[in-house]
Amino acid sequence: MKIKGSQIIVQSLIKENVEYMFGYPGGVVIPIFHELYHAPIKFVLGRHEQGSIHAADGYARASGKPGVVLATSGPGATNLITGIATAHLDSVPLVVLTGQVSTNLIGNDAFQEVDITGITRPICKHNYLVQDIKDLARIIKEAFYIATTGRPGPVLIDIPVDISNGLCEFEYPEEISIRSYKPTYDGHPGQISKACRLIESAKKPIIYAGGGVVISNASEELREFVKKTGIPVTTTLLGMGIFPETDPLSMEMLGMHGTYFANYSVHNSDLLIAIGARFDDRVTGKISEFIPHAKVIHIDIDPASVSKNVMVDIPIVGDCKKILKEMNKEIKTPDIAEWVDELKKTKAEHPLQYEMKENDDIKPQYVVEQLYKLTDGKAIITTEVGQNQMWAAQFYKYTEPRTFISSGGLGTMGFGLPAAIGAQLARPDRRVIDIAGDGSIQMNIQELIVAAQHKLPVIVAILNNGFLGMVRQWQQLFWDKRYSHTCINFAPDFVKLAEAYGCVGIRVTKKEEVDEAIKKALSITDKPIIIDFVVCKEENVYPMVPAGKTIKETIMRELA
Amino acid sequence: MSQHVISVKVENKFGVLARVSGLFSARGYNIDSLAVSRTENEDISVMTIVVNGDDRILEQVKKQLNKLIDVIKVSDHAVQSSVQRELALIKLNCPAAKRGEILQLAELFKAEVADISLKTITFSIKGDSEKIDRFVELASPYGIKESMRTGLVSILKERD
Numbered sequence A: 001m002k003i004k005g006s007q008i009i010v011q012s013l014i015k016e017n018v019e020y021m022f023g024y025p026g027g028v029v030i031p032i033f034h035e036l037y038h039a040p041i042k043f044v045l046g047r048h049e050q051g052s053i054h055a056a057d058g059y060a061r062a063s064g065k066p067g068v069v070l071a072t073s074g075p076g077a078t079n080l081i082t083g084i085a086t087a088h089l090d091s092v093p094l095v096v097l098t099g100q101v102s103t104n105l106i107g108n109d110a111f112q113e114v115d116i117t118g119i120t121r122p123i124c125k126h127n128y129l130v131q132d133i134k135d136l137a138r139i140i141k142e143a144f145y146i147a148t149t150g151r152p153g154p155v156l157i158d159i160p161v162d163i164s165n166g167l168c169e170f171e172y173p174e175e176i177s178i179r180s181y182k183p184t185y186d187g188h189p190g191q192i193s194k195a196c197r198l199i200e201s202a203k204k205p206i207i208y209a210g211g212g213v214v215i216s217n218a219s220e221e222l223r224e225f226v227k228k229t230g231i232p233v234t235t236t237l238l239g240m241g242i243f244p245e246t247d248p249l250s251m252e253m254l255g256m257h258g259t260y261f262a263n264y265s266v267h268n269s270d271l272l273i274a275i276g277a278r279f280d281d282r283v284t285g286k287i288s289e290f291i292p293h294a295k296v297i298h299i300d301i302d303p304a305s306v307s308k309n310v311m312v313d314i315p316i317v318g319d320c321k322k323i324l325k326e327m328n329k330e331i332k333t334p335d336i337a338e339w340v341d342e343l344k345k346t347k348a349e350h351p352l353q354y355e356m357k358e359n360d361d362i363k364p365q366y367v368v369e370q371l372y373k374l375t376d377g378k379a380i381i382t383t384e385v386g387q388n389q390m391w392a393a394q395f396y397k398y399t400e401p402r403t404f405i406s407s408g409g410l411g412t413m414g415f416g417l418p419a420a421i422g423a424q425l426a427r428p429d430r431r432v433i434d435i436a437g438d439g440s441i442q443m444n445i446q447e448l449i450v451a452a453q454h455k456l457p458v459i460v461a462i463l464n465n466g467f468l469g470m471v472r473q474w475q476q477l478f479w480d481k482r483y484s485h486t487c488i489n490f491a492p493d494f495v496k497l498a499e500a501y502g503c504v505g506i507r508v509t510k511k512e513e514v515d516e517a518i519k520k521a522l523s524i525t526d527k528p529i530i531i532d533f534v535v536c537k538e539e540n541v542y543p544m545v546p547a548g549k550t551i552k553e554t555i556m557r558e559l560a
Numbered sequence B: 001m002s003q004h005v006i007s008v009k010v011e012n013k014f015g016v017l018a019r020v021s022g023l024f025s026a027r028g029y030n031i032d033s034l035a036v037s038r039t040e041n042e043d044i045s046v047m048t049i050v051v052n053g054d055d056r057i058l059e060q061v062k063k064q065l066n067k068l069i070d071v072i073k074v075s076d077h078a079v080q081s082s083v084q085r086e087l088a089l090i091k092l093n094c095p096a097a098k099r100g101e102i103l104q105l106a107e108l109f110k111a112e113v114a115d116i117s118l119k120t121i122t123f124s125i126k127g128d129s130e131k132i133d134r135f136v137e138l139a140s141p142y143g144i145k146e147s148m149r150t151g152l153v154s155i156l157k158e159r160d
């Protein structure tokens, strides 16, 4: 029996066990929305397509399942761009469906026509323009397969309206095989053994683990590996939580705003064991002096990540989980007691710190610390971008994977609130807190109504410093304190704004009120809460390894 | 900086050429020449790409090419291990008085006369890029009115 293209789409999504979908309607996707009306898929209507795609992204990062988005052609599709790029740089599996003008109008500058496959080509893992309804089911199957396998990423399918309205037999392929796409999962046994021997003979090894460990669900295996070897662990921003930051062997986050001891451990190591991480410039600083004494083992599923920025001695291409499992079978404990002592001592001598005197304004770091304490470290934290993101990384301690959700690679302001909505839908059992800046939160504030509509008790903790703080920090440190266009104290009243959106708004201006406000927010379970923490205006994030500099040039705290 | 000949076997689908060339342009690489055609298998096309660039960055580009879903195989074709050919069409100013001289030159290069008029002569010449470069050089004093090249095609040599 022939069914409509729009029915094929919805049936295929059901076959893929899609529970939630995010998006926004428009002319050429009405046929698809028509079928979604009765479908057993929960559709979350955003208020801007960018919000919808970040919500799908947050959902995917929190759940490990692909996020699914639907938007209309033209402006609907272009509003997705930042979200696609955000997911691409952080390897988040998304299947993005866009409507397109009818095939006979393509190339005609038709109403709401854009070449979205052309526009998104460099920022997605793969994309399709459906030209024949007979290909539709297979393309959807392939899109889910490509998005979720190998190094995951966003896959876009552009669907002309006549394809949605057309008729075709529906048969969803059970199996898929793409001859030109065969990700490697099993690590090379010879390389694995070589790596184990090198680790066993190392004197100063350090594990540098990233988002790849989250994606391959290899947190257990990593912990096992550390138990067996006693090697300390530092993680990237996106790797936080894969190893408990409360463990004495955790060196916490490395990089530009990483802990001093994390950067010290990497810089002084004789063996760097990189797992699911890609040597981003925010991690390495000046690349030639990043690891002057170390050999490098690199475990990664993406061969293009290997020896890209740093030459690798032993590459092992494959799935982190599988490879760590194999290594755990044969690895023997190296003799590194002295090194571990040295690192523990460094950690004790150079803790993350900030100063808050009696009558000082609230320090943003203090707010994050209190959020950590009052949630027992059990919340899922999403972030915006800037200082708020870095303080959220530094002062909340993460002990489980998928509990820190942040735009790392693209650094997208406006990500945190919609991502929190997606994460809260994926994890109704956890409190979700968006640690935000007063600048970033205004970039997708419209999504607040979505959280309210779905009665999601997302907490938005605004660290309100009246500035685009991170940019101001750079201006202060490197640009003669010329605060050109970074003061944003002409601002909305966030408490009234919360109320206007049917949420609870709380303003906190004194240190004594911080705990009370957080407790009050945590007691509310049926609507979003904005807490407007009015914090110290010119606090900076430290330590800081300035861009392109080395650990020796780390700025540890405010220069008097 | 050195010259590389990269052969890319791809699915014969629309958009693939843009994906491949995009990887070069995104890194500010100018492609010196690019030849694309179908193979004996009509689902598969092969692209021969000639670029100049830093070895390490090209290594990265090759890995990125391999990552494209529609790319089946990427290989580097060194001059020694491959057969490489180009075809060029070259239109020269050729008054009757010079005709003999020019034809003599063409003879040396086995260039064929493809078209002739009172004032011009057009040759087609095939061979490796060096041979064509040389012919162009020697013919240029007569005045090249127009010329174009197909871009290199390359196939690996078999050794038993």
Ligand SMILES: Cc1ncc(C[n+]2csc(CCOP(=O)(O)OP(=O)(O)O)c2C)c(N)n1
Pocket: A384, A385, A386, A387, A388, A389, A411, A412, A413, A414, A436, A437, A438, A439, A440, A441, A463, A465, A467, A468, A469, A470, A471
């Ligand atoms: C969409 C977007 N635009 C611009 C930037 C550049 N940028 C990085 S941090 C930052 C300031 C963020 O200010 P705010 O949200 O108030 O956070 P704060 O740093 O004060 O915590 C800016 C503008 C960005 N990352 N993303």
